[in-house]
Amino acid sequence: MKAENTRRVLAYSAAGLVLGGLAWGGWFRTVDADPDTLLSCAAMEMTVARTAPASPEGRKLREQSLARAESFLHRAVAAANEDPKYHVVEGDLHALRGKPESALASYGSALSVDDCVPNEASMLLLRRAELLLGLDRPSEALEEARKAQSLGVSRFETKCELMAARAHLAQGRRDDALEWAARPASRGDNAGSIEAAAWLESVGEFDAAAQNYRAGLASTHHADYCLARLKVRQSDFDTALDLLNRAISHDRPGVLRLVRQDKETWRACAEIEGFRELLSPKEAAPR
16 A cells, blocks of 8 residues: 555544544534424324335334334424424324324314414314214214315315215215215316215215216316226226227327226226227236
């Protein structure tokens, strides 16, 4: 080794020892992040936990992420205890931990803070409604949905209506549920109509779902695809294939991507020759 390089190594090593000694002696100290940053870190860790795969490694990752989220939350608590954001993150963590009653309490605490604005209050009321439905308390969920709707935050209007529809259906009031689910279409809210249609389809209300798809998507190829998928679930395969053919003629790659995405539904058509012909030669029928 050249003398110059030897001197560099010795100099860097000496500097490292000095810095290490200063740190050990308490000369360097870390400064904790501000509460907002800590809460953001906790929220990011919870996002990782939510998206962790359902495998042994995924479960381990989920627990590690939740533990880190809890640590960030505890570090933020002293300075942020009266900030509604703290209670929101705390509630989200309780919900992910499978503690709905604790989550309800945390969201309730956030709602009671004076700084909780209507936009945030609407979100919290809907989260509470979701938890209450999961606890088989639909009448309370309906009340939270109505409170959220009364705040008049337009971006949550459809979510309030669908939450009310779900709560009515959970209480066996089908007609009321359908009436609430039809409200986005009656307002001319195309995106809301599609969201309502997807929910109606998921609970087996196919006719109402078809009406909402038509209201929300008019005559686009996406509407044709959604209606085709709906017809498969109703075992009306001829109509489904006609609609699928029309959708594919407008956007073949996009529609075939949707078919792959919904392969569980389209499996019912896998042995139908007309369906197989509609797929690209490079595309195999869903199995």
